[in-house]
Amino acid sequence: MQRRRDKSNPRLTLLISRLKEASRTNEAGIWREIASRLESPRRNYAEVNISKINRYAGDGETILVPGKVLGTGVLEQPVVVAALNFSGSAQSKITNAKGSCMTIEELLAKNPTGSRVRILR
Secondary structure, X not given: OOOOHHHHOHHHHHHHHHHHHHHHHHOOHHHHHHHHHHHOOOXXXXXXXXXXXXXXOXXXXXXXXXXXXEOOOOOOOOOEEEEEEEOHHHXXXXXXXXXXXXXXXXXXXXXXXXXXXXXXX
């Protein structure tokens, strides 16, 4: 039997409630979608490698990963990546490519409407 992640992680519980609130107040479906992906006990969190971000992201684009970003691969263009967690190598590769890393909470505060954000999983 799996433990419910939302009860064992206070950061995740707060994030999910903020995402749902932002979805209602800003009429932004992206936040509702991310909240549902994070709160479902049957789903595993996404694990996305740098190589996948490089393949699907354009120069200067904002990428949202509802999980962890891993450091396998090479990033050739600057992108903004928001995720629950980053591996150390992923974080350094993103910043070395003149991109930036942020938490989902920071992206929500910076872009409450969720416009021009691409979800990768």
